[in-house]
Structure formats: C-alpha cells, structure tokens
Amino acid sequence: MAVLVLAAFLGWLLLQWRRRGEKAWMPLELRRATLAYAEKLFRGVGPVALTAKVDRAYRVEGKTLILVELKTRRSNRPYHSDVIELSAQRVALMRQTGDEVALHGYVVVRTEDGNRTAHRVSLLSPAEVDALIDRRAAILDGSIxxxxxxxxxxxxxxxxxxxxxxxxxxxxxxxxxxxx
Incomplete structure (x- = not known):
C-alpha cells in the first residue's frame, strides 16, 4: 500500500514539474491568466476594415486581455513588424468585441535550441494603426x-x-x- 501511495505521489510531482516547465517562458502576469482566444480571426469595423488573426489572448483578472504572438526564429528578439502585427490584432479585437486590450503585449520567440523567451512590447494606438493602413492604401494607389x-x-x-x-x-x- 505504501508503494502505491509513493508511486502516486511521485507521479503527481512529475506532472507538476512538467506543467511548470511548460509555463516557464510565461511572464508572471500571464501565469494565472486564462486563455481567452487562440488562433482566432477578428474583423474590426472603423474608418478602415481590419482583419487580424490572434495567436493568443490571455484574460487577466477577469477583464483585460493581453496579446501574445508566437514566433520561431534564429535571433531572440522582437521586430518592429511584430509590434505592428500585435497592434493590428489589438485594434481588430477591440473593435469586434469591445473588450479591453492592454497597451502592451508579448512576442514569444522560440529559438533553434528550443528555448522560449517572452519579450514585452508597447503597442500602437488605434489611430496609429489606422494611419499605417491609410499609408499602405496610398502607396498601393500611387498617391504617395x-x-x-x-x-x-x-x-x-x-x-x-x-x-x-x-x-x-x-x-x-x-x-x-x-x-x-
């Protein structure tokens, strides 16, 4: 009987250790958050229609969402294009759902060695995202x-x-x- 209890306890410890390892990359503010959206497409209406697919959105303390973008690359750093991508996701999600989304997000970079690092990034405002969309349209139509x-x-x-x-x-x- 004692052997069974010991085996069950060791199995539980192993499970806890694996779970901790899976979340080791997560920033502290997300470790107790709940996953609200994964791989979900959002369409925001506004001055310009915007569609963006969210990698992950975590709900913190039952209200604010924090976006996470997952990347696999050689260099362990976020790029400006990641900030634009997360910002577009933020605007589309807010416009479709009305949810509160934080002005920061995380770019989680998985490098070739398998390590993951979460980089906190500040996001653009809705007005800045709209300006980027307008600029792209102007470039495509040849006006700038x-x-x-x-x-x-x-x-x-x-x-x-x-x-x-x-x-x-x-x-x-x-x-x-x-x-x-």
Whole structure:
C-alpha cells in the first residue's frame, strides 16, 4: 500500500514539474491568466476594415486581455513588424468585441535550441494603426511614394524594391529616405 501511495505521489510531482516547465517562458502576469482566444480571426469595423488573426489572448483578472504572438526564429528578439502585427490584432479585437486590450503585449520567440523567451512590447494606438493602413492604401494607389527600409534585406521582399533601388545613394547614407 505504501508503494502505491509513493508511486502516486511521485507521479503527481512529475506532472507538476512538467506543467511548470511548460509555463516557464510565461511572464508572471500571464501565469494565472486564462486563455481567452487562440488562433482566432477578428474583423474590426472603423474608418478602415481590419482583419487580424490572434495567436493568443490571455484574460487577466477577469477583464483585460493581453496579446501574445508566437514566433520561431534564429535571433531572440522582437521586430518592429511584430509590434505592428500585435497592434493590428489589438485594434481588430477591440473593435469586434469591445473588450479591453492592454497597451502592451508579448512576442514569444522560440529559438533553434528550443528555448522560449517572452519579450514585452508597447503597442500602437488605434489611430496609429489606422494611419499605417491609410499609408499602405496610398502607396498601393500611387498617391504617395514608398520609403526605403533601413536594411536592404527588408527591401528584397518588397514589391516596390525595383522602384526604390534607383534611389540608393553612395557614401554614409545607405538609402535616401523618400518624403511623403
């Protein structure tokens, strides 16, 4: 009988240890939060229609949602594009549901070695997200010119790369900034 009790206790300890390991990457404020949304699409109406898919949204203390974006990459850091992505998710979620969503979120980076790190990032306001949407529309309709990225690798994937390449300048400035 004592052997069965000991085996059950050891099994329980192992289960607790595994659960703790699964949440080790989580920031303290999310460890007691409940998962509200996972892989859910939101459509927000407003000055511009916005659709965004939320990786994870956790409800803290029964009210505020905190967004989490999961990334797998070599470098263990968030990018500005992650902030834009989370900000768009925030605006779409708020506009569809009316829920309160925090002005910060987390980019959880899983590196090649399997480690996960949560990076806290400040999010853009709804007005800033709307301005980015308007700017994209203006670039696509040709009413304004795109600006060059600070890193040439970013330009390689852009549909406007050929147009911008002719604007590159020599010397200390790697790129000439377009004005809008």
């Amino acid at each position: 010119q795109p600006r060059l990225a600070c890193a040439s690798k970013l330009c390689n994937q852009c549909g406007f790369e050929k147009k911008c390449t002719s604007r590159r300048v020599e010397g200390n400035q790697a790129y000439k900034r377009w004005t809008t």
